[in-house]
Amino acid sequence: MSGKRFRWFLLLLLILSFLLILFYPTPLEWFLRLLFPGEEVHIYQRVPGIILVQQHLMLVLIATGLAFIIGFPLGVFVTRSWGRDFLPAVSDVIALAQTFPPVAVLALAVPILGFGFRPTILALFLYSILPIVRNTIAGLEGIPSGVNEAARGVGMNSWQRLYLVELPLASRVILAGLRIAVIINIGTATAGSVIGAGGLGVPIVSGLVWNNPALILGGAIQAALLALIFDQLLGLIDSTFLSRFEL
Amino acid sequence: MARIYVDRVAMLGVITGFLALFLPLARIRPSRLAGGNPTGWIEGLPVQVLALIILLWLIIGVLSLFSRGQNSLALAAGFTGNIVILVVLYWLGRQAPLLLPEEYTFGRVSPGAGFWLMLGGAYLVILAALKAWPGRGWGRWLISVPAPLGLIVLLGGGFLQEISVLQELSIRQSRFQQEFFNHLLISFSAVGIATTLGLPLGVFIFRKKKWERPVFFLTNTMQTVPALALFGLFIGPLAFLSRLFPLLRELGMGGTGWLPAMLALILYALLPIIRNTYTSFQILDEKTVEAGRGMGMNPRQLLFQIQLPLALPLILTGIRTSLVQTVGNTTLAALIGAGGLGVFVFQGLGQAAHDLILLGVLPVIGLAVLADKGMQLLIFRLTPRGLQAEGEEN
Numbered sequence: 001m002s003g004k005r006f007r008w009f010l011l012l013l014l015i016l017s018f019l020l021i022l023f024y025p026t027p028l029e030w031f032l033r034l035l036f037p038g039e040e041v042h043i044y045q046r047v048p049g050i051i052l053v054q055q056h057l058m059l060v061l062i063a064t065g066l067a068f069i070i071g072f073p074l075g076v077f078v079t080r081s082w083g084r085d086f087l088p089a090v091s092d093v094i095a096l097a098q099t100f101p102p103v104a105v106l107a108l109a110v111p112i113l114g115f116g117f118r119p120t121i122l123a124l125f126l127y128s129i130l131p132i133v134r135n136t137i138a139g140l141e142g143i144p145s146g147v148n149e150a151a152r153g154v155g156m157n158s159w160q161r162l163y164l165v166e167l168p169l170a171s172r173v174i175l176a177g178l179r180i181a182v183i184i185n186i187g188t189a190t191a192g193s194v195i196g197a198g199g200l201g202v203p204i205v206s207g208l209v210w211n212n213p214a215l216i217l218g219g220a221i222q223a224a225l226l227a228l229i230f231d232q233l234l235g236l237i238d239s240t241f242l243s244r245f246e247l
Numbered sequence: 248m249a250r251i252y253v254d255r256v257a258m259l260g261v262i263t264g265f266l267a268l269f270l271p272l273a274r275i276r277p278s279r280l281a282g283g284n285p286t287g288w289i290e291g292l293p294v295q296v297l298a299l300i301i302l303l304w305l306i307i308g309v310l311s312l313f314s315r316g317q318n319s320l321a322l323a324a325g326f327t328g329n330i331v332i333l334v335v336l337y338w339l340g341r342q343a344p345l346l347l348p349e350e351y352t353f354g355r356v357s358p359g360a361g362f363w364l365m366l367g368g369a370y371l372v373i374l375a376a377l378k379a380w381p382g383r384g385w386g387r388w389l390i391s392v393p394a395p396l397g398l399i400v401l402l403g404g405g406f407l408q409e410i411s412v413l414q415e416l417s418i419r420q421s422r423f424q425q426e427f428f429n430h431l432l433i434s435f436s437a438v439g440i441a442t443t444l445g446l447p448l449g450v451f452i453f454r455k456k457k458w459e460r461p462v463f464f465l466t467n468t469m470q471t472v473p474a475l476a477l478f479g480l481f482i483g484p485l486a487f488l489s490r491l492f493p494l495l496r497e498l499g500m501g502g503t504g505w506l507p508a509m510l511a512l513i514l515y516a517l518l519p520i521i522r523n524t525y526t527s528f529q530i531l532d533e534k535t536v537e538a539g540r541g542m543g544m545n546p547r548q549l550l551f552q553i554q555l556p557l558a559l560p561l562i563l564t565g566i567r568t569s570l571v572q573t574v575g576n577t578t579l580a581a582l583i584g585a586g587g588l589g590v591f592v593f594q595g596l597g598q599a600a601h602d603l604i605l606l607g608v609l610p611v612i613g614l615a616v617l618a619d620k621g622m623q624l625l626i627f628r629l630t631p632r633g634l635q636a637e638g639e640e641n
Contacts, residue, residue: 036483085255088378089371099619101575104608107592111601183471190473191579195596204476208582211503213483220476227471 004239011232018225022049028221032214042214044203049222056199056226059117059192060185063124067181071129072174075136076162091137094130102127102188110195120192127188128181135177139170168245172238179234186227190219200226254379257311257324260371264304264331267368270361273339275346278353279415280600285359286346296338303331307372318380325376325390328369333397335365336407343409355411355602369394412609415602423591427610430587434577434614437509438570441516446562448517449524450550459525466518474515474576478583481507508585512576516569523565527558560630567622574615578607 021028025043032042044052077083078090105127109119143166151165167174193201200223207215271285272292288297310324343356373390380386401407408417416423452459469477485507489496531554539553581589588607595603 086259089256089374092374092377096616099571099615100612101572101578101615103575103578103589103592104611104615107596107604107608110596110599110604115599187471187473187475190475194475194582194593201473201475204473204479205582208475208479208482211482213479216476216479216482220472220480223473223476224468224471228468231471 004236007232007236007239011229011236014225014229014232018222018229021222021225022053025049028218032218035217036212036214039212039214041212043218044206044215046206047198047202052198052200052202053222053226055197056186056189056201056223059120059124059189059197059199060182063121063189064128064178064181064185066121066125067129067132068178071132072136074129075133075174076140076167079137079140080158080162087137090133094134097126098130098134100127102184103191106188106191106195115196117197119195120189120197124185124188124192128185131177131180131184132174133177135173135180136170139173139177140166142173143169171245172242175234175238175242179231179238182230182234183227186223186230190223254311254321254324254375256378257307257321257372257375260328260368260375261304261308261311263368263371264307264365267361267365268301270364271359272361273343273346273359274357275348275351276355276357276411277351279355279411279602280598283355283357288361291342291346292338293342296334300331300334303327303334307331311372311375318386321376321379322386322389325373325380326393328372328376329390329393329397331369331372332366332394333401335362336398336401340401340407340410355414356409357411357602411602412605415600415606423606426586426588426590429585430574430577430589430611430614433505433508433580433585433587434512434570434573437512437577438516438566438573440509441513441520441569441573442566444513445517445520445565446524449521449562450528452521453525453528462521466521469514470518474511474579475582477511477515478508478579481510482583503584505580505585507583508577508580508587512573512580515576516573519565519568519572520562521565523561523568524558527561528554530561531557556631560626563622563626563629567619567626570618570622571615574618575611578611 029042032039036042074090078087102123106120106123109123109126113119113122147165147169148161151161156164189197189199190201190204193199193205200219203215203219204223207213207217207219268288272288273286274283275286276283288300292300307324307327310320310327313320339356339358339362346356347354373394376390377387380390402413407413448462452462472480482503486503535557536549536553539549544552577587578589578592580587581593588611591603591607592611593607595601595605595607
């Protein structure tokens with residue numbers, strides 16, 4: 001059990017350091033000043049950090065949430081007997097769309113929705129729906145057929161089998177898909193600042209424009225910490241609540 | 248009474264195709280930066296052509312009604328789907344100059360929502376046909392080749408020249424060629440270097456287990472750093488270095504440009520290669536290696552004659568992931584002055600010029616898809632016979 005306790009501790013540590021950087025940036029400033037003594041500005045100050053974090057989280061959570069609301073039922077639909085016709089087509093479209101680069105999807109959203117928050121949501125949504133659908137399918141298809149047979153044998157109808165047997169057994173794989181989606185989105189959302197969506201990409205892009213590596217590193221540290229926090233959090237949810245569904 | 252087996256995927260494609268007729272075929276824009284007014288299919292195309300398109304869709308519809316389980320009908324439907332794509336493309340290209348009003352000297356004709364939706368519907372029909380036609384025979388070629396081949400002919404023959412994206416291209420032909428080549432050069436050499444580093448590293452951590460954790464920790468953490476930031480992080484140190492050593496600057500290795508972009512891309516490409524190399528060695532059947540050892544092979548022979556050939560498909564899959572990801576990420580290299588197709592994307596975003604964005608984005612997507620398909624083919628060819636039976640084709 002010490003492994004899991006260590007991971008909770010690590011999560012707490014990550015969250016605390018994230019909050020520290022957010023509300024008390026002086027140590028980070030020292031660190032950045034040590035690394036880049038030549039720069040005048042070391043912490044992005046035009047917009048308060050809390051607002052950037054809030055914008056970033058909004059982008060990621062709304063997009064991933066929408067992707068889950070659409071993607072999860074879609075994955076369930078194509079693995080039911082009445083939707084199975086669509087399984088090959090959906091898998092093919094996903095395999096193809098997965099090769100589209102995130103930046104390309106982001107840039108494509110601009111002609112459709114203009115600049116700002118909404119096209120970024122659209123791009124993140126489109127990109128994160130892929131791992132969710134893929135893993136929902138993989139989780140449900142990966143259940144040994146004997147399990148389903150047994151559930152049918154004890155007299156469960158198809159809805160009961162889905163809710164009581166298949167979804168719980170597939171839940172770990174589905175959560176893994178959600179985890180991938182969130183991590184990718186936290187990274188890709190930084191590129192959203194190029195089209196004016198705000199978020200933690202703002203200091204990074206300013207750093208690129210003003211040629212100031214301190215700003216880039218500051219923004220990168222925050223975004224990476226955020227990704228690590230969500231990675232740990234979802235991993236812990238998995239091992240704490242879902243590990244009992246392991247066959 | 249014979250039961251009708253409808254191919255529902257193809258049917259969805261047909262419905263999409265007909266719905267597309269109600270959305271604008273094209274947008275007529277007074278200039279390259281202006282928004283446009285939509286033009287429908289009826290105003291946009293000659294009556295005969297519109298009738299032909301509707302007829303083709305009706306044919307696909309009828310074929311799809313009966314095509315489930317009937318391979319030849321599915322084949323015919325898929326082929327007709329290809330024809331639809333080519334007819335729509337050709338006629339949009341041909342009509343484009345006629346659709347522009349006299350006073351629009353710098354006007355542009357862009358494909359509209361209906362155009363894209365119709366292509367999507369045809370794509371669904373083709374997907375359905377591919378599933379109904381298993382194997383790799385001539386039928387597969389008939390379904391999957393005509394549209395891409397026809398697209399190349401239409402592009403090469405200048406038939407699409409009047410469509411907005413290509414007009415954007417003709418303004419900056421030489422720059423496009425240069426950046427296209429740049430993009431290929433940057434992404435392929437980054438993946439090449441990442442492979443030469445990652446492959447030995449993967450084998451190394453397989454043999455020396457105590458290095459496994461630190462290496463994976465480093466590469467995993469690297470992946471959580473946003474790609475955008477990774478490109479910026481080398482600017483500082485490299486600028487510092489090139490100030491110290493003027494020789495580096497003369498070689499073009501400075502804070503901005505291709506060097507930091509390359510470093511970032513290599514670091515990003517490493518993880519899938521290392522991970523897959525490591526995994527492929529790990530899941531290798533111990534008995535096979537044991538048998539080789541029993542035949543008197545030395546460790547070197549074991550590595551090159553047994554382990555590597557058997558591990559090759561999985562390693563190549565890692566390289567495939569890296570390559571597709573790198574081709575996409577190279578777009579960001581333009582932000583730090585390294586060139587590549589991202590130049591057009593970010594210029595386009597800066598000017599709000601949609602055609603310019605597309606001029607950058609469409610080739611990037613095309614390259615990524617091509618790289619993916621090419622690697623898929625290579626993996627299929629290089630998988631040892633003994634493994635092919637169990638591995639699936641996709």
